[in-house]
Amino acid sequence: MFKQMEAARLESLHIAQDEKTGLRGIIAIHSTRRGPALGGCRFLSYPNEQAALQDAIRLAQGMSYKAALAGLELGGGKSVILRPAHVDDRAALFEAFGRFIDSLDGRYITAMDSGTSSEDMDCIAQYTQHVTSTTRAGDPSPHTALGVFAGLRATAAARFGSDDLDGLRVAIQGLGHVGYALAEHLQAAGAELFVSDIDAGKVQLAVEQLGARAVASEALLSTPCDILAPCGLGGVLDRSTVAKLRCGAIAGAANNQLANPEMGDELDARGILYAPDYVINAGGLIYVALTHQGRNSGEITAQLSHISQRLTEIYAEAQAHKRSPARVADSLAERLVFAD
Structure with missing residues (x-):
């Protein structure tokens, strides 16, 4: 321990x-x-x-890094x-x-x-004031999805030269509160959607309402696409799955997507641009943190804009120093968290 x-x-x-x-x-x-x-x-x-x-x-470590790179005093x-x-x-x-x-x-x-x-x-x-995301405070999921959507556009710009998502093929793994909301944003932006979830009902809903194509869960990660968006539980990018990827970039809401830090290097070696998960999915944290502090919606929206800006900075530094975005993000977060 x-x-x-x-x-x-x-x-x-x-x-x-x-x-x-x-x-x-x-x-x-x-x-x-x-x-x-x-x-x-x-x-x-x-x-x-x-x-x-x-x-x-x-x-917990990821939350420290997430808060620091989101510019929060937490x-x-x-x-x-x-x-x-x-x-x-x-x-x-x-x-x-x-x-x-x-x-x-x-x-x-x-x-x-x-x-x-x-x-x-x-x-x-009922027993402590040190809690947020109550029914009064509201569900942070829509703000997580908004942040991921903005980060996905920044990722598209860095990888493909434009943040226009019209016609872009996006494969979404997981259609929970965040994954489905992200799919709605992408559909409105003209993206072509491929979706999977262990809940067949959610997949069918996305097919009927969003025109998505259903893909078996075990096949989603190897589906040819422009951007893969992991939006389920973590650890999905391990040595076995990374070898099967057929995407140009990865930008999704799931926490701890990399099974280990070396997978970020492997993605970089394969030319797959990876949006560090704790950077791109910080929208929910921003919402619950600022809501807990009594901030207004305008301040929350302004803070959400930091997500795409931070990703753009990370991609530029990664390219300049020939390092993976995952390594760059970790280094930057550690400097901020452990600064004297």
Whole structure:
């Protein structure tokens, strides 16, 4: 555990268990140098406790980098709750988690994430003010999609010489709240869509409403396209899948798309332009952070524009120094997070 913390330069790790509600939760705080650590709460079934711990640590690090490159005065953290086979009282479980968060005295602010909802955040909010993405604050997914759409246009400009998406072939893996909203933006911009999801109903909806072409989940990554947009869970770009890619660029909403840092180098060697995930998908974080601070919609929209600007800077530096965009983004984020 300590080796994992050291490798990620994690600031602290907090674990709580509540026998009455079945809560088994982990909060990983990567850094509070720039401000309180903000990051969502996942409620998922994990194969074991080590997998949950690894997920929390890696995601917390990504949140630090994301906040820094988005220009937010925040640190990064993440929480995971190991989902039991049966939940007797979901509300009570999240209320217990709210008490756990409150015990950290504001060092960590939570939000909705995979497996959690605004209603879950409402339960947490009964016991702590260090929470956003409540039903009152609103769903951050549309803002994540807006940021990814803007970043995808910046990626198209860098890779193909124009940010005009009309006729561009985009393959979207995952049609959740963000993936489907992104598909709507792309369809309005004239892109040709290829889609997959484990939920056949969502795929059929995209076919009927957006004119998308359905692709089997196992075939989506090898589908010939201009831009691949991973919008599901992380780890999809490993040695096996990268070898099968037939795209010019990758720009999607999923966190931790690279199975390991070397995959960014492999993509670069193959001439595939990669939009670092924690840069392009920062729209949701921007929304929940500024909403929590009481900022208005104009300020939120202005901050979203930083996403495409930051990506353009990263691509230019990557080209100038013959490095992968993933390496450039990591270096820049580390300088910002750990600046003295």
